[in-house]
Each structure stands twice: as structure tokens, then as C-alpha cells.
Amino acid sequence: xxxxxxxxxxxxxxxxxxxxxxxxxxxxxxxxxxxxxxxxxxxxxxxxxxxxxxxxxxxxxxxxxxxxxxxxxxxxxxxxxxxxxxxxxxxxxxxxxxxxxxxxxxxxxxxxxxxxxxxxxxxxxxxxxxxxxxxxxxxxxxxxxxxxxxxxxxxxxxxxxxxxxxxxxxxxxxxxxxxxxxxxxxxxxxxxxxxxxxxxxxxxxx
Numbered sequence: 001x002x003x004x005x006x007x008x009x010x011x012x013x014x015x016x017x018x019x020x021x022x023x024x025x026x027x028x029x030x031x032x033x034x035x036x037x038x039x040x041x042x043x044x045x046x047x048x049x050x051x052x053x054x055x056x057x058x059x060x061x062x063x064x065x066x067x068x069x070x071x072x073x074x075x076x077x078x079x080x081x082x083x084x085x086x087x088x089x090x091x092x093x094x095x096x097x098x099x100x101x102x103x104x105x106x107x108x109x110x111x112x113x114x115x116x117x118x119x120x121x122x123x124x125x126x127x128x129x130x131x132x133x134x135x136x137x138x139x140x141x142x143x144x145x146x147x148x149x150x151x152x153x154x155x156x157x158x159x160x161x162x163x164x165x166x167x168x169x170x171x172x173x174x175x176x177x178x179x180x181x182x183x184x185x186x187x188x189x190x191x192x193x194x195x196x197x198x199x200x201x202x203x204x205x206x
Contacts, residue, residue, distance in 0.1 A: 003096070003097050003099070003155070004097070006093045006094075006096040006097035006155075007093075007094070007097035007098075007154065007155040009089075009090075009093045010089075010090045010091075010093040010094040010097055010155065011090075013086045013087070013089045013090035013093065014086070014087060014090035014094075014111060014145075016086050017082075017083045017084075017085075017086030017087040017089075017090060018083075018087075018142070018145050018149075020079050020082050020083040020086060021079070021080065021083035021087075021118075021138055021141055021142055021145070022138075022142055023079050024076045024077075024079035024080045024083055024134070024138050025076075025135065025138035025139055025142060027072050027073075027075045027076035027079060028072070028073070028076040028134040028135040028138060029135055030072050031069045031072035031073050031076060032069075032135060034067065034068045034069040034072060035069040073131060073134075076131075076134055076138075077122075077125060077131060077134070080118060080121070080122065080134065080138065081122060083118065084115065084118035084119055084122060087111065087114060087115040087118065088115050088119070090111065090115075091108075091111060091112050091115050094108060094111070094155055097155035098155045098156060098157065099157070100157065100158060101167065101168050101171075101172075103167075103171050103172070103175060104158045104162055104167065105151070105153050106147075106148065106151040107148045107149070107151045107152045107153055108148075109148070109171065109175065110144045110145065110147055110148030110151070111145070111148050112175055113144065113175045113178050113179055113182075114141045114144050114145055114148075114179075116175055116176060116179035117137065117140075117141060117178075117179035117182045117183060118137070118141060119179075120179050120180060120183050121133070121134075121137045121183050124183065130183075130187065132190065133183070133186040133187050133190055136186035136189060136190060137182065137183060137186050140182055140186065141182075
């Protein structure tokens with residue numbers, strides 16, 4: 001493949017990854033809506049049973065159909081995996097097209113940062129149960145990708161002022177720190193929202 005082919009493939013991969021990430025975001029939003037409904041249904045059933053003087057009996061769990069929220073969660077995670085793969089492919093082919101590290105401008109900085117954040121998030125999902133932060137991670141990722149696209153420049157060599165080994169070191173460190181901050185901030189924000197909801201006695205997914 002020529003450098004132009006790598007650049008074209010990178011653009012298609014990033015565009016496709018952005019669309020898939022948007023679908024993952026919508027899937028996780030729908031998941032939250034269904035979780036809220038599913039949490040409210042047992043409460044309503046218990047209130048109705050109490051008003052009639054009867055005892056509510058939970059249905060058997062054997063051969064139970066998975067709730068829609070669980071199905072949407074798996075769909076959202078699967079779409080996020082695909083989106084992360086496409087974005088990483090876009091980063092790698094962008095580097096091949098430019099023949100340098102893929103963070104020499106704001107477009108590449110945002111693209112690579114979001115790719116790192118998604119990979120970090122998926123690793124955490126694999127080892128812990130943090131998929132509940134998916135809407136914020138995907139939402140922030142989409143916002144950053146939108147800003148990155150607005151600063152798009154064709155693949156090419158660095159401007160002379162950026163020819164320094166510090167570009168590789170300190171910009172990479174900033175992107176990794178930013179990706180970790182994105183995931184951590186998402187978890188912290190949802191924790192605060194959950195605590196507020198519990199203090200108000202509301203029923204919901206967070």
C-alpha cells in the first residue's frame with residue numbers, strides 16, 4: 001500500500017469508528033432507560049400487592065429471559081469493542097501514512113487520546129464491573145472526536161517546529177493521562193449522581 005492508501009484507509013476507519021461509537025452510545029442510553037423501568041416495576045408490583053392484602057411472590061429465575069437492559073448492555077459493549085478496533089486501526093494507518101508518531105496535530109491528538117481511553121475502559125470492563133460508566137465514556141469520546149474532525153488536516157510530515165523527541169515523550173504522556181482522567185472522571189461523576197439520587201429516594205439506574 002502507498003502512503004495515500006494508508007491515509008485513505010485511516011480516514012475511513014476513523015469515520016466508521018465514530019459512527020459505531022455513536023451507536024454504542026445510543027445502546028447504552030437505551031439500556032439506562034430500560035434499567036429505570038425494570039427497577040420501578042417490582043416497586044409498583046409490591047405496592048399493588050400490599051394494597052390488596054396479598055403477598056407478592058417473585059417469579060422463578062430458571063430459564064428466565066435476560067432483561068432488555070442486559071441485552072442492550074452487551075450490544076453496547078460489543079459496539080464499543082468494534083469502535084475501539086476501528087479507531088486504533090485508524091491511528092496505526094495514520095502513523096504509517098505520515099511516517100511518524102500519530103499525534104503531531106490536534107486531529108491526531110484527539111483521535112489517539114480517544115482510542116487510548118476506549119482501550120483502557122474495555123480493559124477495566126474485562127477485569128471489573130465498570131460498564132455502567134459507558135454512556136459518559138462514549139459521550140465524551142464522541143465529543144472529542146467531533147472536535148478532532150473539526151481540526152482535521154491531511155496526513156503529512158511535521159512542521160519544523162515540532163521536530164523534537166519531546167513530542168514523542170510528553171505528548172504521549174499527556175494523552176495517556178487524559179485517557180485515564182476521562183475514565184476516572186466518568187466514574188466519579190456517575191457516583192455523585194447516584195449518591196444524590198439515593199439521598200432524594202429516587203429509583204433509577206444510577
